[in-house]
Amino acid sequence: MKVAVLSGKGGTGKTFVAVNLAYANKNSVYIDCDVEEPNGHLFFKPVIMQKTDVNVQIPVCDEYLCNGCRKCVLFCEFHALAYIGSKLMVFDKICHSCGGCEIICPQKAISEKNKTIGHYEYGYSGSIMVKTGILNTGETSGIPIIKQLLKDDPYNTGKDIFIDCPPGSSCSVIESIKDADYCVLVAEPSIFGAHNLQMVHELVKLYNKPYGAVLNKCTDGKNPSADYCQEASIPILESIAFDRELGLLNSEGKIAAQESEHYSKLFISLLEKIRLGVEK
């Protein structure tokens, strides 16, 4: 099964839940799609076996062939091209690598070159395969890296996969949950948390994914996220209490399910509930 862990808001505990689920499941694949700030590897400390660059295609123009017709400039929906003083200017960071300018050029003056936007790496932490995507600083979209991370490969075959999504509910999250069999929505007890829980809830409904919520950092006080779950009939898979000891374990990069009997049991039971949700 493929389980995606997401939350609208950052810092609710996506990585905590995804890492511990992958650990409790054993023999699983943990994929960190939060390519702008991947941190699951801090817990797993995998031995890296392979590093692969991720490239996108950027247009280059042959000035001798270009006749300045500007069909490419008019075509580009993202305005990544300008034609000034008989030269084509390309704005790499705005280009979405659609390849349209190359197709539309009647002079065949446009070709493409590779541009590296980041990389992904594979490694093992015991029986857990850890895959991490890393977007280079200053690049605008990590989606090409997420696509590479989630591609089927021999390492994944037959294994349970746990996907640690980027925060939010934008296209990078959509890319991360696309093939998931189940979505775990992690939420914290704040108004901000509940608002962003609503956003990811709408997203998983839109994509017809089975889902359930994990309420993290629960205290005796009000929990707007729990209220929202009740209101929207979201099944609550688990409520994890605010725990100073857990905070300490996390801050030391330790895996709670490995260090503590309590959390080991909690995540094994959470896994069972997810499995039931997938089968439904």
Place this chain on the structure above:
Amino acid sequence: MKIAIPADERNLNSQVCISFGRAPYYLYYNTDNDKADFIENTAANAPGGAGIQAAQSIIDNKADILLTPRCGENAAKVIHSSGVRMYKTVPGSLIENIELYKKGSLEPLTEIHPGLHGHR
């Protein structure tokens, strides 16, 4: 000489628009015959790259001078490679800024912001 300015409305007493790339109109003012043309900015609502397209249109419309309160880095790259000179407007109407430019009272725009990139 032709002066371009981002405008909030289609009249010379309108305020200068605070955004270059996402201004609703551009005024082209010909100082030789005092003729004013307002042209709609088709990139005003573009999801991205509005500044680049706006800069392209300023150059295509053969402006010599651009008066603007600010300019993002991508638009500035296009403007700088064209020979169009940029001057910083002061709070006030389009016509007031044109008069100030004619008197030589506007400063060249040297401060380029890193771009808003979809955020307004």
